[in-house]
Structures are given as structure tokens and as C-alpha cells.
Amino acid sequence: MADIVIDRVSKHFGDFHALQEVSLNVGDGEFVALLGPSGCGKTTLLRIIAGLETQSSGRIVIGGRDVSALSPRERGLAMVFQNYAVFPHMTVFENVAFGLRMKKVPDAEVKRQVERAAALLHIEPYLDRYPAKLSGGQRQRVAVARALAVQPAVLLMDEPLSNLDALLRLEMRTELKAVLREAGTTTIYVTHDQTEAMGLADRIAVMYGGKIDQIDTPLSVYAAPTTRFVGGFIGNPPMNFIKVKAESGTVRIGPVSFVAPAGGLDLDLGLRGEDAHLSGDGSGLPFDVRVVEPMGSHLLLTGSIEGQAARIVAPPTATVRAGERVGLTVDPSRLTWIDTSTGRALARPQDSTR
Amino acid sequence: MTSVTATPIVKPSGISVPGARRLLLWTGIIAVLAWVLLPIYFVALGAFGGRLGVFRWPKSIWPSDLSAASMLQFLNIEGVFGALMNSFIAAGFTVLFSVLLGAPAGYALARYSFKGQTAFRLLVLLTRAFPLAILALPLTVSFIRLGLYDTAFGVSLIHTVLALPFAVLVTQSLFMGIPREYEEAAWVFGCTRFQAFLRVVMPLALPGLAATAIFAFVISWNEVFAASILTVRERTLTAYLLKVLSESPLHYRFAGGFILIIPSVLFIFAVRRYLFAVWGIASK
Structure with missing residues (x-):
């Protein structure tokens, strides 16, 4: 068990800056998704x-030990x-045992550890x-078992599920979460799949252009993105952004006005599709529906607010037709305000609608 | 014949081939086998058929008076046994050097990018374009100075130069075919770079390395020119036979030819297992 401190790590390949002074602390036993x-x-x-x-600059500290210059x-x-990367010339048993063999662990102990890891991932029948x-799914289990068999202080996973088909991915995801919770290993998990990150991680570090834009719990990252990028990247449909102007502390959209946040006149109003509700009487934000897609669990409405494209999630029972104009009510406390010039979020104003 | 598993040349076992196509398949197999084996068979026949057998016409397919007499006589010719040993020494060192020098070079070309990589690759090949005849005199002089002249070891050095380009290029594509992640996984799980190479890369590369070794062996075994100019008494078999056999009776020539063929065939037979895909990774 160990915590990880990533201290201002940079990496360039020639002129290309792959990482720019990235810092991140991962607590002992924590699961962080990149x-x-x-x-x-x-x-x-x-x-x-x-x-x-090798990093161009910066330090990596694992469990209080500076490992920046150490070999893997x-x-x-x-x-x-x-x-x-399961070794093709070794049996599943020898694959899982590989790390233990390198540590010169006695045979009986190797056998015990391998069987424990194999049981955890249900691969006992394939050990020989x-x-x-x-199959791909089974190989992935072997790879995870091999990693868990050494009882590592830190587990790193690089898009481990991306080569599996959708159904298997879902199954493995659930299983991984259960297994890793039990093992209590500090884990860093790289993925481009937001549902994986949301489902698995204690905290998500959203990266963009060689920097960490935001690091927070899945729910906070979702509900309160700190940059325009995070809002647009996370969520399906992604967050809607409506360009507005603040005039004397107020933002007007159609008949509705909001208290503008402090700082910045050109703003992007970030609105989650499911945070808007059909008002029924047509009051609130005017939304011109262009396409209605019934998704089963909900209706996905695509259209525009004040001529700006937006996607709204409505209950499956709603009766909305394409071409219709409907009114949306929104809870101001669930809105995100982005300063257009910086792309960063501004603090929400304290009081609500005027 | 229920299946085609009888011959190792045919790929997967248990495939059922319909009648007409099966006939075609077997005809093909027999033709290929005949192409390779018949000449060897006739050489063997000449080598063991005795003095008279060589001149008999029409040739009989079956050996009539089989005897090892001419073979033994041939081996008893002064210098043949020594030349045979020299050939083995030269070929052995050639295999050793080409694999030991070629594989690391191939590995470097496959895994690292460095300045002059393409130039190096071209240069390696250019050594083959350089005519050996021009080098003959300077080589002889420097070999005499170094004390390498008239030794099998000296010959093996030149043979290594000839075999090395292939060794480098073959092992390069071989290592490129082994995913880097295997090595990285080995490093993460406690291997040094060298251990990772021995435990993970080597076993996977074995088929290709065997092919490289065979190639080096055959090049050295068959090479005549360098072997002839760099030795006087300590000739390799090929060089020796070239000199001796032109003045020998026909059945000796067959015996000599047979002895030249056999080691290559045996060597290939010994490493054939590694030439085929063993772990599901095809050898290139």
C-alpha cells in the first residue's frame, strides 16, 4: 500500500510538450482515473x-520514496x-507467477498466490x-491476475478494457471494481471512456493538452466542471453551452434572466441536458425542437435555444414533436458559468433568479 | 490415408480435402519431394554404389551392389577428414559470430531509433555488394600478419562478414514482430533489460534465430572463394574438394558431393522445429 505524489512532471518530445508540469496526489488505496x-x-x-x-523534469514519489530515477x-x-501483453510462450500459471518468480518467492508460496489471484478473476480452469x-476477455483476466499476484503497492492500468467488446467490457468493469475494492490497491487507471472512469474511479483527473484540467469525484466533475473542455467532454449528451452577455449583473435569455457571476462579460452558460425540465405551460427558456429521438429510458431532444444548438433530455412519457417550441425551467444552482475568454468556470452567484 | 497429417509440410491437420483435390495435393507433394530428394538420392547412389555402379547405364533406381567402400576410401584420402573438421569449425564459428553479432544489431535496429539508422541498414547490405576478389590480396596479407592465415578460424571471420547482413536484417524484422509490450511487462514485473530479453524475447525469437543460424551455416559450408585463397593446408571441405576432385574418379566425386550435402540437411533437420510457428507467432 502506498500513496503516489506526482510533482510538476513535464515531458517533451522535441518541440512537442506532451505533459506540462502535471501535479497529482493519489492517496493510499485510492482509485484515480486519468x-x-x-x-x-x-x-x-x-x-x-x-x-x-523518462520525464523531462519533475518527480514521482511512491510511498514516500522518490522513484524518479529508478527502473520499472x-x-x-x-x-x-x-x-x-500476456506472454505467449508461458502457460497461464507461469504468466500469473511471473512477477513472483522474478522475486524468487518459494514454489509453495507462488502456487498459493497464483491460485488466489486466479480465483479472484475466475481463471482457475485455464491455468495449464x-x-x-x-479469448480476449480471458487473456485480460490473466493480465489482471498477473498484476494482482505480486500484491503490488501500486497498480497501473492502461486502457485495459478497450480491446474488449461492449458487453464483455461492462462485465469486466463491474468485476474489476469488486476485485480492486477487495484488494485495496492504489490504482491509476488510464481511459478515454468516460463511463469507465465514472463507474470505477474514486476521483477522476480529466486531462487535456498535456495538463490536468480538473481532478475531483465523478459526481463533481460531472456537475461542476471547472473548464469548458471538461463540461463538453464528460456526459452524454455533453454539456450544452449557450453564449450570453452579462449586462449590469444580469444575463437574459429570452424571457428568463439569471444573476450573472462575478467577473467576465462574455459568458458561456453550461447546461446539462437533464437539468432542464419541460415547463408544460411554455414558460421559461424557449427551446425549438428539431429532432426527437426516443432512447427508451428517455427522449433525446435536439434543437436550439436562442438559435444556439442544444440537446435536452426529457422523460420518455413527454409528448414533444419536432418543430415545436417548448419552455424549459432550469435550476440556477445547477448551471455552470464559463468565462468565454479563459474557458474556465466562474463561481456560481449566490442567489437565484431575479 | 485419412488425413494429410502424415507430412509435416502441409499446414493444419485434420482438414478434409475432397477426392480430386486430394489427388492434386498429393501429386504436388510428390513432385516437390522428388525435386528435392531425387538428386540427393542419386548422389547417395553414386557414393555408395561402388566404382562400377557409377558407370552403369541405364541407371537402376535400386542400389545393386551397395557398399561403403568408396566412401571409406574417400574418407581415407589424405586431408579429407581434416578438411571436414575445418569446415565444421569454420561453419560453427560463423554461426556463433553471426548470431551473437547480428542479433544485437537487429535488436537495436528494431527497438531504437537513432541517427543514421537507414544509412546503417544500407551499409550492412553494401558489404555484400563489395567484390571479394578485390579484397583477396590485402586480406591475405593482413591475415598473414595477424597469424590468421591458413586457419579455419580466419576463414570463419570472412564467412561471418558474408553472413552478417542477412543475420542483421532477418533478426531485425524478427524483433519488430515481437510486441514491445512483452518486454515492458517483463520490466515492470521485475526483470532487468537483459533478463527480459532472455526470458521473454529470446524464446519468442527462437524460430527466427534458428533460421538465421541455418543460413549462416549454409553460407559458410558452401563458400569456396575466400576459403580457397585464405588457406593452403587447412582447407575447408568445399575448398579442398574443389582442388582434389577435379583429378579424382567419378565415384569419389559422388562420395565428396554426398558428404557436402549431408551436414546441411542434418542441420536443417535438427532445427526444423524452430522454423515453424511454435507459439502462434509465425517466424518471418
């Missing part, structure tokens, strides 16, 4: 933590790779087989 689009530096950061890549094997961690005879 979430971001491809090319945001999340995998590079993970590989630097693992020691597979000296860092006391385990890793699960995107394409499993070669990986070529296993």
Missing part, C-alpha cells in the same frame, strides 16, 4: 509513473497493458493452457 481524449498525455503520464518513459522493476508496482487458446 481521463481524456487521445493525445492528451494520459498514457505518457502513466508510463512515466511506471518508469517506462525497482518501483514496486504492477501494470496491466492495453493489449494484455497457453494464452493462444484463450
Whole structure:
């Protein structure tokens, strides 16, 4: 068990800055997801933590020990790779035992540990087989078992589920969460899939352009994004942004006015699709419905507010037709205000509608 | 014949092939086998058929008076046994050096990007374009100075130069075919770079390394020119036979030819297991 301190880590490849002074603290036993689009530096950061890549500057401290200059094997961690990297010339047993064998653990203990890890991931029936005879999902289980068998202080996972099909991914996700909770291992998990990050992580670090934009619990990241990027990246449909202007402390959209936040005149109003409710009598924000998509659990309405595109989630029972104009009521305390010039969120004003 | 598993050349076992196509398949197999085996068989026939057998016409397919006499006589010719040993020494060192030098170079080319990589790759090949004949005199002189002249070891050095380009390029594509993640996983789970190479990369690369070794062996075994100019008494078998056999009776030539063929065949047979895909990774 160990905590991880990432202290102003930078990485450039020539002129390209993959990471710019990234700092992050991961508590003992915590599960942190690094979430971001491809090319945001999340995998590079993970590989630097693992020691597979060398940082240009900055420090990595694991369990109070500065490991910045150590080789991967000296860092006391385990890793699960995107394409499993299960050794094809070893049986499943030897794969899971690999880390223990390298530590020169006695045979009886190896057997015990391997069987424990195998039981955890339900791969006991395959222990004698070669990986070529296993399906993708089974191989992924072997890779996770191999990582857990060494009882690592820190577990790093690089998009471990991205090569699995959708159904298997969902199943493995649930199982991973249960297994890792039981193991209590400090985990850093890289993914570009927000549902994975939301479902698994204690905290999510949203990365963009080589920086961490926001690090917070899944619910806070979702409800109160600190940058325009985070709001637009997380959530399905993503957060709607409506360009507005603040005039003498007030923002007007159609017949509705809101208290403007302090600082900034050009604002983006961030509105989650499910935070808007159909008012019934047509009062509130005017929303011109263009397309109605029944999704089963909800209706997805695509249209515009004041000529600006927006997506709204309505209850499945709502009777809305394309081409109609409906009114939306919103709770001001659930709105996000972004300063257009900086792209950063402004503090919500204290009192509500005027 | 219920299946095609009888021959190792045919790929997967248990495939049922319909009648006409099966006939075609077997015809093909027999043709290929005949192409390879018949000449070897006739050489063997000449080598063991005795003095008269060589000149008999029409040739009989079956050996009539089988005897190892001419073979033994041949081996008893002065210098043949020594030349055979020299050939083995030269080929052995060639295999050793080309794998030990070629594999690391191939690994470096496959795993690291460095300045002059393409130039290096081209240069490696260019050594083959350089005519050995021009080098003959300077080589002889410097070998005499170094004390390498007229030794099998000296010959093996030149043979290594000839085999190395292939060793480098073959092992390069071989290592490129082994995903980097295997090594990274090994590092993370407690291996040093060298241990990771021994425990993970080597076993996976074995088929290709075996192919490289065979190639080096055959190149050295068959090479005549360098072996002829760099030795006087300590000839390799090929060089020795070239000199001796032109003045020998026909059945000796067959015996010599047979002895030249056998080691290559045996060597390939010994490492054939590694030439086929063993762990589901095809050897390139």
C-alpha cells in the first residue's frame, strides 16, 4: 500500500510538450482515473509513473520514496497493458507467477498466490493452457491476475478494457471494481471512456493538452466542471453551452434572466441536458425542437435555444414533436458559468433568479 | 490415408480435402519431394554404389551392389577428414559470430531509433555488394600478419562478414514482430533489460534465430572463394574438394558431393522445429 505524489512532471518530445508540469496526489488505496481524449498525455503520464518513459523534469514519489530515477522493476508496482501483453510462450500459471518468480518467492508460496489471484478473476480452469487458446476477455483476466499476484503497492492500468467488446467490457468493469475494492490497491487507471472512469474511479483527473484540467469525484466533475473542455467532454449528451452577455449583473435569455457571476462579460452558460425540465405551460427558456429521438429510458431532444444548438433530455412519457417550441425551467444552482475568454468556470452567484 | 497429417509440410491437420483435390495435393507433394530428394538420392547412389555402379547405364533406381567402400576410401584420402573438421569449425564459428553479432544489431535496429539508422541498414547490405576478389590480396596479407592465415578460424571471420547482413536484417524484422509490450511487462514485473530479453524475447525469437543460424551455416559450408585463397593446408571441405576432385574418379566425386550435402540437411533437420510457428507467432 502506498500513496503516489506526482510533482510538476513535464515531458517533451522535441518541440512537442506532451505533459506540462502535471501535479497529482493519489492517496493510499485510492482509485484515480486519468481521463481524456487521445493525445492528451494520459498514457505518457502513466508510463512515466511506471518508469517506462523518462520525464523531462519533475518527480514521482511512491510511498514516500522518490522513484524518479529508478527502473520499472525497482518501483514496486504492477501494470496491466492495453493489449494484455500476456506472454505467449508461458502457460497461464507461469504468466500469473511471473512477477513472483522474478522475486524468487518459494514454489509453495507462488502456487498459493497464483491460485488466489486466479480465483479472484475466475481463471482457475485455464491455468495449464497457453494464452493462444484463450479469448480476449480471458487473456485480460490473466493480465489482471498477473498484476494482482505480486500484491503490488501500486497498480497501473492502461486502457485495459478497450480491446474488449461492449458487453464483455461492462462485465469486466463491474468485476474489476469488486476485485480492486477487495484488494485495496492504489490504482491509476488510464481511459478515454468516460463511463469507465465514472463507474470505477474514486476521483477522476480529466486531462487535456498535456495538463490536468480538473481532478475531483465523478459526481463533481460531472456537475461542476471547472473548464469548458471538461463540461463538453464528460456526459452524454455533453454539456450544452449557450453564449450570453452579462449586462449590469444580469444575463437574459429570452424571457428568463439569471444573476450573472462575478467577473467576465462574455459568458458561456453550461447546461446539462437533464437539468432542464419541460415547463408544460411554455414558460421559461424557449427551446425549438428539431429532432426527437426516443432512447427508451428517455427522449433525446435536439434543437436550439436562442438559435444556439442544444440537446435536452426529457422523460420518455413527454409528448414533444419536432418543430415545436417548448419552455424549459432550469435550476440556477445547477448551471455552470464559463468565462468565454479563459474557458474556465466562474463561481456560481449566490442567489437565484431575479 | 485419412488425413494429410502424415507430412509435416502441409499446414493444419485434420482438414478434409475432397477426392480430386486430394489427388492434386498429393501429386504436388510428390513432385516437390522428388525435386528435392531425387538428386540427393542419386548422389547417395553414386557414393555408395561402388566404382562400377557409377558407370552403369541405364541407371537402376535400386542400389545393386551397395557398399561403403568408396566412401571409406574417400574418407581415407589424405586431408579429407581434416578438411571436414575445418569446415565444421569454420561453419560453427560463423554461426556463433553471426548470431551473437547480428542479433544485437537487429535488436537495436528494431527497438531504437537513432541517427543514421537507414544509412546503417544500407551499409550492412553494401558489404555484400563489395567484390571479394578485390579484397583477396590485402586480406591475405593482413591475415598473414595477424597469424590468421591458413586457419579455419580466419576463414570463419570472412564467412561471418558474408553472413552478417542477412543475420542483421532477418533478426531485425524478427524483433519488430515481437510486441514491445512483452518486454515492458517483463520490466515492470521485475526483470532487468537483459533478463527480459532472455526470458521473454529470446524464446519468442527462437524460430527466427534458428533460421538465421541455418543460413549462416549454409553460407559458410558452401563458400569456396575466400576459403580457397585464405588457406593452403587447412582447407575447408568445399575448398579442398574443389582442388582434389577435379583429378579424382567419378565415384569419389559422388562420395565428396554426398558428404557436402549431408551436414546441411542434418542441420536443417535438427532445427526444423524452430522454423515453424511454435507459439502462434509465425517466424518471418
